[in-house]
Amino acid sequence: MPPNPPQTPLRRLSQGSLFRLSRSGAYPDAPHGLGFLEPALAELIDEAEALQTNVEGLRNLDNALATFNESFASYLYVMNMNALTTDWPQAPTDASFQLAARRAEEDARAALEAMRAAEEAARRPPTPPEPTNTERSALSPTDSPTESTIIANSARVTKAKPGAVKKKGGKPKMTAKEKRERGLELERILAGLPLEFRGDDPNLRRHIEAVIEKFLDNPGEGFSIIAFVKPPDLNQARVNKCLIALVNRKIVRKDNRTGAVLYHWNGLPQ
Template sequence: MPAPTPHRTPLRRVSQGSLLALSRSGAHPQDAPHGLGFLEPALAELADEAEALRGNVEGLRALSSSLETFNEAFSSWLYVMNMNALTVDWPEAPTEASFILAQRRAEEDARAAPPATTQPQTVAGAKSDETTTLGGNTTSADESLAPDSSKSAIGKVKKKGKAKLTPKERKERKIAIDQIITLLPLEFRETNSSLRRNVETVIERLMDSEGRGLKLIEMIVPPDLNQARVNKCLIMLVSRKFVTKDNSTGVVLYYWQGLP
């Protein structure tokens, strides 16, 4: 009895994904690329896709830069609006203090205004020296038309100005102002800076108030010392605690404190 035939693994066809398949396999046409030639179109397509990817990445980078610039500008604007709301008060309606202040100003204007002099009017057919008898007292028409001397004296009362400082007091005030300015930021300490002159003027106004609170508008000296400059100086003085801010009465008032 013959011996059985041993089992053998059949020969498999060369893999279609190998490099030899392009040159040895008969399934491919005669003009198929030989060796590594099939990589050329694949690499060209890969290069195009990589270029498109690089362009998209550059676009994302530009968009990120634009968003960063916008965020910085928008956050700065929000910060400025917040600081403006904390430092400037804009009441929408007059308070009781506003009416009191308006009445006080009206009284000061009335006292400062010159008295109105009335000229005697002569009526046709009447004499200027005509006399009138009232309860046995005879007064002339000129005397009756004369203004009251007491009223004219009241009308001529002038507002009392601030007392002038002596040379010694001016020197002491200059030294005190210089000591305060040395504690302020650099932009306020420059010798020839307009901002230094502005803060000196604001400090002098507060010192002359003699403990009375001043409003921001009372410290404006146009054209150099406008509202924005006064507000900037007051913010710095309040932050250094040389000046206190009070708005308990509905009107923002600033009080001078000086060096601690």
């Protein structure tokens, strides 16, 4: 009698196949054929759909991150190029700080000298005024002003109204024709300036007109930035902004050869 052929694991597994398992007595309530796989496949389909939804969400997140990275990289590149190509001519240098320190020392020295001069003037006795024509006529030709006359004149001077200051000559009034010509000239100058000086900001237009009129009233003279300051409306920062706009259009020339920054009027370029 020939020996039995060896049974491999595959043959042994085939004996316990799903078909036999479904028809075995261990599971009497199992459906016929492969019907028992339907609930398991339905659950598998649900899990596969959830997996697909999650994968789609990851794909959308990846697309959003890629778009953000590209935009942010472009922004950084533009900022880098702007830093490499922009020139800042008004930025302070070491020479600017040294010049500012020297000016501060000169201002302090001038203030100290003015204070000393005021103290010396306060210590100095007042000089008697000259006698008037009436007083001179009352005296004989050989007489000189007496001590009483000098004291009376001194008392008259000291009784003057305190705080009275001699008024300086004011700015001469302009005729209607001169005002019209000045207005036309201002309009021509403002037409060459940026838009913000031409009406976007009424206060800024008024400030730059005051600066220009200072130059027009004193042709040929150089002014420092302090000469234009009229607090509280026209402060130093606003004056500096107006002067920078005029210098950029070459209407005003900036000169610092003498150590002090002065601005000179050039007029409209031809």
